Amino acid sequence: MSVTGVGVEQAVTLSAVARLYGRGDSQVPALRGVHCAFTRGSFTAVMGPSGSGKSTLLQCAAGLDRPTSGRVFIGDTDISALTETQLTKLRRERIGFVFQSFNLMPSLNARKNVALPMRLAGQNPGRAQVDAALEQVGLGNRGGHRPAEMSGGQQQRVAIARALISQPDVLFADEPTGALDTNTSREVLGLLRSVVDHAGQTVVMVTHDPVAASWADRVLFLSDGAVHGELRGPTVAAVSEHMARLGG
Ligand SMILES: Nc1ncnc2c1ncn2[C@@H]1O[C@H](COP(=O)(O)OP(=O)(O)OP(=O)(O)O)[C@@H](O)[C@H]1O
Secondary structure (H helix, E strand, O other): OOOOOOOOOOOEEEEEEEEEEOHHHHHHHEEEEEEEEEOOOOEEEOOOOOOOHHHHHHHHHHOOOOOOEEEEOOOOOEEHHHHHHHHHHHHHEEEEEOOOOOOOOOOOOOHHHHHHHHHHOOOOOHHHHHHHHHHOOOOOOOOOOOOOHHHHHHHHHHHHHHHOOOOEEEEEOOOOOOOOOOOOOHHHHHHHHHHHHHOEHHHEEOOOHHHHOOOOEEEEEOOOOEEEEEEEOOOOOHHHHHHHHOOO
């Protein structure tokens, strides 16, 4: 069966994705049949009230969680049909993920943190490749520093370099600025913007912050596990107004 809209121009497509948690009376529908797509080379923010399903959507889209029903495509690959081993390989090669809490290894310097996922996958990235990833996030001179010797914004940029080193098609970011102050948030958002504008990659970012969302090309709104509108060329005022209507 073909799914309308899946094609080369879409980096990620979700088709009728539902995700239920729990069983019986305590079952919670986190997503209720979501249809959406993320165009290659675009920056999308996903917003919605607390509990509306944003993180679940990101986890399903990134192949970190499996939908209860529906299908997820990375490019034209139906990841719902992959075995765990195939999915792990696809995630490693085509998907990057950044979390609110950076998730860096405190005992390793920036260079070693960036190289770690590739080393765990049995590959050995060269110094030049690691330094190029750090260069891309503006930390070419910080490779020898450990996380504790860097600001929150710098740590998040190391996490972004770690996600970008495999040159993934899509970078997913769950509240990447949630733990940062206004100035360092701006650094990280500017970096995500340049990943899209200069490297042509696709970024999908969950955020609660209308200012962060205004850096994106498009905002997709979720409410109660379903898509409730979108804004293109979002302004802070328009995003805040839409969120107020959703009760978020
Ligand atoms: N592992 C889980 N087990 C049971 N219920 C879950 C689980 N993960 C999420 N949920 C429920 O699914 C719904 C959607 O959660 P999700 O974390 O995706 O929302 P969110 O929009 O990211 O929320 P927030 O903005 O608060 O982070 C919520 O009702 C949540 O309680």
